[in-house]
Amino acid sequence: MAKKRAARKTKTLPPKLTEAEQSLLSHLQNGYQLETNSLGGSPILRRLKDNEVLRPADANASTVKALQQRGLIQPVKGRDPLTIGWRLKKKGK
Numbered sequence: 334m335a336k337k338r339a340a341r342k343t344k345t346l347p348p349k350l351t352e353a354e355q356s357l358l359s360h361l362q363n364g365y366q367l368e369t370n371s372l373g374g375s376p377i378l379r380r381l382k383d384n385e386v387l388r389p390a391d392a393n394a395s396t397v398k399a400l401q402q403r404g405l406i407q408p409v410k411g412r413d414p415l416t417i418g419w420r421l422k423k424k425g426k
Contacts, residue, residue: 353391354400358421360387361406367419368411373397 350358357378361367365378365387374394378387397419400406409418 351396351399353389353393353396354405356389357392357396357400358405360389361419361421367397367406369394369397369417369419371415371417373417 357367357376360378364382365380367376368379369376372394376389376392376394376397378389379385380387397406401408401419404422406419407422409420411418
């Protein structure tokens with residue numbers, strides 16, 4: 334019986350984040366906004382305070398897509414029509 338309970342618990346655990354996903358999330362928590370092109374590629378991090386731009390070497394479109402599918406980020410209107418901004422998703426009410 335103990336083995337069955339342990340197996341059930343491992344199935345309900347959320348998947349671990351990759352280093353690239355952890356890096357993007359930490360930047361988003363520290364005042365950066367993630368921006369991508371309209372197709373979700375070419376991610377950049379822009380500091381909202383002074384518009385400093387960082388290009389994360391280890392992040393790509395699939396990294397952004399994975400964070401969105403996990404419900405950690407949400408799209409917002411970007412700086413121009415061909416840009417999508419991403420921010421941390423707010424906790425449920």
